[in-house]
Amino acid sequence: MWRRPKRFIAFLVAAELVAIAWFVNVFLDTPPPGLLDLLRFAILTAGATVHIQMTRRQEERRRNRVRTVLIDLTAVWVFPAAIILPGSLTIALVLLIRVQHWFVARRPAHNFVFSSITHMLAATVAHQVYLALGGAHWSSLTVAGSFGEFGKLILVALVYEAVQILYVGSILSLAAAKPTLHNVLGSRADNLLEAITIGLGAVTAILLVILPPAVAIMAVVTVVFNRLAELDQLQDDVRTDPKTQVFNMRGWTESAERALTRATKADDNLGILMIDLDFFKWINDTYGHPAGDDVLRNLAQLLDEVTRPSDVVGRFGGEEFLVLLPDTDQATAAGAAERIRSAVEHLRIVTTDKRGDQITVSKRTASIGVAVFPDHGDSLEKLMQAADAAVYEAKEGGRNQVRLAEHRPQRGAEPTH
Numbered sequence: 001m002w003r004r005p006k007r008f009i010a011f012l013v014a015a016e017l018v019a020i021a022w023f024v025n026v027f028l029d030t031p032p033p034g035l036l037d038l039l040r041f042a043i044l045t046a047g048a049t050v051h052i053q054m055t056r057r058q059e060e061r062r063r064n065r066v067r068t069v070l071i072d073l074t075a076v077w078v079f080p081a082a083i084i085l086p087g088s089l090t091i092a093l094v095l096l097i098r099v100q101h102w103f104v105a106r107r108p109a110h111n112f113v114f115s116s117i118t119h120m121l122a123a124t125v126a127h128q129v130y131l132a133l134g135g136a137h138w139s140s141l142t143v144a145g146s147f148g149e150f151g152k153l154i155l156v157a158l159v160y161e162a163v164q165i166l167y168v169g170s171i172l173s174l175a176a177a178k179p180t181l182h183n184v185l186g187s188r189a190d191n192l193l194e195a196i197t198i199g200l201g202a203v204t205a206i207l208l209v210i211l212p213p214a215v216a217i218m219a220v221v222t223v224v225f226n227r228l229a230e231l232d233q234l235q236d237d238v239r240t241d242p243k244t245q246v247f248n249m250r251g252w253t254e255s256a257e258r259a260l261t262r263a264t265k266a267d268d269n270l271g272i273l274m275i276d277l278d279f280f281k282w283i284n285d286t287y288g289h290p291a292g293d294d295v296l297r298n299l300a301q302l303l304d305e306v307t308r309p310s311d312v313v314g315r316f317g318g319e320e321f322l323v324l325l326p327d328t329d330q331a332t333a334a335g336a337a338e339r340i341r342s343a344v345e346h347l348r349i350v351t352t353d354k355r356g357d358q359i360t361v362s363k364r365t366a367s368i369g370v371a372v373f374p375d376h377g378d379s380l381e382k383l384m385q386a387a388d389a390a391v392y393e394a395k396e397g398g399r400n401q402v403r404l405a406e407h408r409p410q411r412g413a414e415p416t417h
Helices: 006-029 035-054 056-065 075-084 087-105 109-132 143-175 181-185 188-210 212-239 249-266 280-287 289-306 330-345 380-396
Strands: 270-277 312-317 320-326 349-352 358-361 366-373 402-404
Touching: 006 087, 006 109, 006 143, 035 056, 035 075, 035 087, 035 188, 035 212, 075 087, 075 109, 075 143, 075 188, 075 212, 087 109, 109 143, 143 188, 188 212, 212 249, 249 270, 249 312, 249 320, 249 366, 249 380, 270 289, 270 330, 270 380, 280 289, 280 358, 289 312, 289 320, 289 330, 289 349, 289 358, 320 330, 320 380, 330 366, 330 402, 366 380, 380 402
Parallel strands: 366 402
Antiparallel strands: 270 320, 270 366, 312 320, 349 358
């Protein structure tokens, strides 16, 4: 921990001290738990234990594949505790869950402690908000009243998630040399998974109050859901380049084929950019392959930042990348390529050389080929060939430039000279 940036250490220590003070206040303000509270605590603890122990191997595999935040699905048990149990028992439940996760996590202790405190803080803050809203009165609900209770659950769920995002996101932004929204806040799939998990937690809370033995069903559901999450991650891994975290050729091609089919049916344009980093071999030879890998990762991140949400970035291989531009004509595609070329020229990458000394790689350039459907090809293969030929023209013309592919003659037309 002490090798981290000073601002990271300062925030970590300060945040944890504030959280601990909050926990002390929660314990002091919470009355002693009753027998029903202890019974519900035991049911949630048993369900969480079954879930953790039966998915232990799956969680280890998922954690080994994830480089950012891992959604561990324990909100299925923590969120109902935040709604139903007293604050002191909620903290105790999180502690018991986290102790079991310690043998799966295999992370630095300071990361694990901070993550554990985050879970406790989110649960206890959500609990206090729920109490402020009037708490649960589910035994005497009318149909009209159920809508009000449902609204309270949604609000508390948003608070629960917001505390985690702010707390974890802040420390991740301080830890990263160049933080991005994806690294700090997680992907859309990550947040969707967390939302579904919290929703299952709300169902668990309702069962815990209305029909406690049925909570056993949720233990089975979480095991199955955990397996589905692993399968989804495996499918994502198959389509993702492990070095740059953008699509590999399989993933990019699948997306491109679908987009091309839509463009063909709608009689729309579609652009493809092929981007080749100039003199990449010189980086590897001069600074070493780890520096080259950092350059590729930063270039992939740059492409993700300067393109539209609907555009699809993929790694073609080596130092070459592809960008799919749906609903884009020649002028727009050329403009996007020029924007990327300029951004690459201004990119500064902090990395290390062969001796491990810190260096900054800058003033790199890229040669970019542009091809547009249907002007330069009526299939993905032809469009890629046209963009690739344009890249070679850009390199032969002096590099650091954008070239548009040659126009494809229409069938039956005489070629022009």
